[in-house]
Amino acid sequence: MSNRRTINIGLCGLGTVGQGVWKHFGRLRAELEARLGARIVIRRVAVRSLSKARAVKVPRAKLTTDALALATDPGIDIVCELMGGTEAARAVTLRALRLGKVVVSANKALICAHGAEIFAAARRHGGHFLFEASVAGGIPLIKAIREGLVANRFARIYGILNGTCNYILTQMEDLDAPYASVLEEAKRLGYAEAQESLDVEGWDTAHKASILAWLAHGVWVRPEQMIVEGIERITPADFKNAASLGYGIKLLGIITRDFETDEISVRVHPTLLPEGSVLARVSGVFNAISVSGDVVGTTVYIGRGAGQDATASAVISDITDAVALLLHGKGAHFMGEELPPASRGARMAPPERIRGRYYVRLTVADRPGVLARVATIMARNRMSIASVIQNPSERPGSASLVLTTHESDERSVRAALRSLCALGSVREEPLLLRIGDLED
Amino acid sequence: MSNRRTINIGLCGLGTVGQGVWKHFGRLRAELEARLGARIVIRRVAVRSLSKARAVKVPRAKLTTDALALATDPGIDIVCELMGGTEAARAVTLRALRLGKVVVSANKALICAHGAEIFAAARRHGGHFLFEASVAGGIPLIKAIREGLVANRFARIYGILNGTCNYILTQMEDLDAPYASVLEEAKRLGYAEAQESLDVEGWDTAHKASILAWLAHGVWVRPEQMIVEGIERITPADFKNAASLGYGIKLLGIITRDFETDEISVRVHPTLLPEGSVLARVSGVFNAISVSGDVVGTTVYIGRGAGQDATASAVISDITDAVALLLHGKGAHFMGEELPPASRGARMAPPERIRGRYYVRLTVADRPGVLARVATIMARNRMSIASVIQNPSERPGSASLVLTTHESDERSVRAALRSLCALGSVREEPLLLRIGDLED
Numbered sequence: 001m002s003n004r005r006t007i008n009i010g011l012c013g014l015g016t017v018g019q020g021v022w023k024h025f026g027r028l029r030a031e032l033e034a035r036l037g038a039r040i041v042i043r044r045v046a047v048r049s050l051s052k053a054r055a056v057k058v059p060r061a062k063l064t065t066d067a068l069a070l071a072t073d074p075g076i077d078i079v080c081e082l083m084g085g086t087e088a089a090r091a092v093t094l095r096a097l098r099l100g101k102v103v104v105s106a107n108k109a110l111i112c113a114h115g116a117e118i119f120a121a122a123r124r125h126g127g128h129f130l131f132e133a134s135v136a137g138g139i140p141l142i143k144a145i146r147e148g149l150v151a152n153r154f155a156r157i158y159g160i161l162n163g164t165c166n167y168i169l170t171q172m173e174d175l176d177a178p179y180a181s182v183l184e185e186a187k188r189l190g191y192a193e194a195q196e197s198l199d200v201e202g203w204d205t206a207h208k209a210s211i212l213a214w215l216a217h218g219v220w221v222r223p224e225q226m227i228v229e230g231i232e233r234i235t236p237a238d239f240k241n242a243a244s245l246g247y248g249i250k251l252l253g254i255i256t257r258d259f260e261t262d263e264i265s266v267r268v269h270p271t272l273l274p275e276g277s278v279l280a281r282v283s284g285v286f287n288a289i290s291v292s293g294d295v296v297g298t299t300v301y302i303g304r305g306a307g308q309d310a311t312a313s314a315v316i317s318d319i320t321d322a323v324a325l326l327l328h329g330k331g332a333h334f335m336g337e338e339l340p341p342a343s344r345g346a347r348m349a350p351p352e353r354i355r356g357r358y359y360v361r362l363t364v365a366d367r368p369g370v371l372a373r374v375a376t377i378m379a380r381n382r383m384s385i386a387s388v389i390q391n392p393s394e395r396p397g398s399a400s401l402v403l404t405t406h407e408s409d410e411r412s413v414r415a416a417l418r419s420l421c422a423l424g425s426v427r428e429e430p431l432l433l434r435i436g437d438l439e440d
Numbered sequence: 441m442s443n444r445r446t447i448n449i450g451l452c453g454l455g456t457v458g459q460g461v462w463k464h465f466g467r468l469r470a471e472l473e474a475r476l477g478a479r480i481v482i483r484r485v486a487v488r489s490l491s492k493a494r495a496v497k498v499p500r501a502k503l504t505t506d507a508l509a510l511a512t513d514p515g516i517d518i519v520c521e522l523m524g525g526t527e528a529a530r531a532v533t534l535r536a537l538r539l540g541k542v543v544v545s546a547n548k549a550l551i552c553a554h555g556a557e558i559f560a561a562a563r564r565h566g567g568h569f570l571f572e573a574s575v576a577g578g579i580p581l582i583k584a585i586r587e588g589l590v591a592n593r594f595a596r597i598y599g600i601l602n603g604t605c606n607y608i609l610t611q612m613e614d615l616d617a618p619y620a621s622v623l624e625e626a627k628r629l630g631y632a633e634a635q636e637s638l639d640v641e642g643w644d645t646a647h648k649a650s651i652l653a654w655l656a657h658g659v660w661v662r663p664e665q666m667i668v669e670g671i672e673r674i675t676p677a678d679f680k681n682a683a684s685l686g687y688g689i690k691l692l693g694i695i696t697r698d699f700e701t702d703e704i705s706v707r708v709h710p711t712l713l714p715e716g717s718v719l720a721r722v723s724g725v726f727n728a729i730s731v732s733g734d735v736v737g738t739t740v741y742i743g744r745g746a747g748q749d750a751t752a753s754a755v756i757s758d759i760t761d762a763v764a765l766l767l768h769g770k771g772a773h774f775m776g777e778e779l780p781p782a783s784r785g786a787r788m789a790p791p792e793r794i795r796g797r798y799y800v801r802l803t804v805a806d807r808p809g810v811l812a813r814v815a816t817i818m819a820r821n822r823m824s825i826a827s828v829i830q831n832p833s834e835r836p837g838s839a840s841l842v843l844t845t846h847e848s849d850e851r852s853v854r855a856a857l858r859s860l861c862a863l864g865s866v867r868e869e870p871l872l873l874r875i876g877d878l879e880d
Contacts, residue, residue: 024735028591132588138736140588148572148580151468151756278742281718295464296578296743296753302718303739313736316591329769 006039010070012046013082020312071096097127102322106133112207130318135208138310139303152293154216158254159289161208163305164199165251170283201230202268209253227267247272248280263349271436352411357435365425366399381416446479450510452486453522460752511536537567542762546573552647570758575648578750579743592733594656598694599729601648603745604639605691610723641670642708649693667707687712688720703789711876792851797875805865806839821856
């Protein structure tokens, strides 16, 4: 077997995911080599610090601090970019693609910010860019959408794309505990980053929604063009109110396309989901994505969305596809990248036109006439109230007023919220949640 | 574009699935051709009757009654075998593979009966056999297991693999209706075949479990080697008993592997699933499969398992992979078929050694001492009783006695059932259900 071809991998980044790839690849290498019929070698590993102690033992001779040199090394066929960040990662990725290499990436922020440039570089220079690990970690979702469901157009894709937020929301609901204490505990357990804002403000979910929108519709949507709202202002009382209405609360990324107008919308916000729905039952750090195709109907995918092992599983799947590509030719996997799904004139729907039902929580002065004033403002904005829940507030002299509405649109609800904010009897910024009418 | 290569497809079978493929392929053809860079033509269609009226209009010149001629036609590159049955389908499949063609199949019974021969023929003669539509219809499950989760070994794969049974069970539970009347209604609505036995006795699920066992472990397990039990003897009372214990009832195919002993077990039986579990919530004609990998953890896939459109979606995905293969080379998709997952000494565990907890429903004479006799028999067989529910039976003078047990094994429970049957006070064959301790 000494005349077998050797495929060489360069690993950029030896953090949590990089160490996972090193560990599992080492364990699986003999089997993968047997199945693929080639030697597969992690030839070099780029790290920020040569001296840092790590759980995995990488021979010192393989280590370098120069990731860019690794991208340009003619002896390396596949570059695994697991550094994170967008500056150095972009440089490494583009350099490798321009040399016709295969790049495997778990970097959703990079793809979201520079996807158009990256895929153009791959096409122009014969490189390939694989990114299964970038969305929904261990779930082979990108393969499902791009290959398994190739016969479908996607009217709706939505899901729980951030395990940290889902863990926090699940704990708040199960323990009746406030956001701040659950977040603190999540940090202690390693389920939330020290800098949590990317997760809890919805931006990580937005990055992933952007990638899914491109996969499904061939359009790059930047987070700035979306409605992006986080989970920080949700309280245990909101879970109780939602439950009394028959709902749970999940942070969702939602991508819809109206094939009559050819408008797409991409948004991220906490959403009330019917308690009986499958996604409402998905708890803890799991991700879950519902994909509705016009031929296949609705399919749902559930699994761990992050973490060392789940992400390594996806990266190794991409490495395997990359080795098969280098040995045997392109196959079906690469159809999507050559001719990304035609956008066929799809354009972003103006966010203010998105329609839906709403949940509005107000903290109001507990005195006569307030409900009448609130109801008048809703009516003036053509918002039809579906239900009202009034409870004592934690604030002395205040009441919590929860309204749900019949279908309306973002423009109307925002105008209503602005008017409500201006009322002297409204004592806090209103909390707006959307009601997800997403089931089939 | 006139010098583009043309890929020719032969469609064998124009029943429900064949018509779905014709319809959707026609609609998608221009887009698929643009993305794949080739002309793709359904060149001939083999049918049993040339004169039969069909919902789709296939030009008469394309029709033939000779499926085998279509398999040997040198002008045809891809043979879609959608005839069903195992005799003619086997002949067509083997003939096409031996000529190095690609065969796309939705025929789980064929694969289960002749998979070893089919894959051997493909390997020997350079043909390829794709079968995404054979298990879980529209869900790209085979691609997920074979490619997306390539880094994993699978300790457990289980799921709802037959939509007809799941529809019947869901209706029985929701409407508190007996099996026979729900089955009749399901036939009227087209959710069950006129000849329902393949579905309700568990054999269709067993075919699919056999394919999944091969994908995951490289071993062909025939239904005769499995425990296969159906849903015909379940009553509305069983749903109530299960609910009172916190369970729903689903017909599951279950494939497990113990990596210490390297024994696998494959079985099909109605199973009590905890009400809060995701699979317990999957209702109607949907399929749902839980796949536990040693790296990725548990992933779950849900979607329509059968029907014209969902199956056509999977067949067209395979056709796309086949076209890409013929144009661009093998790619990763075909890794699995060249070197099927090494069985590494895996062997079937003797079914009688399978361990689990049990639900036993007895119809007994309603007189003193019966419970004592039943309990004595259970104890003699080292079955430890966990709970007892006694209710009046529909039979006059009888009582329904439901026992659940702590963990035991198939040998013990079968021996206990034999002894119970021999008791004069036991008036019907006992109903045995398994309790699924399948969650992570």
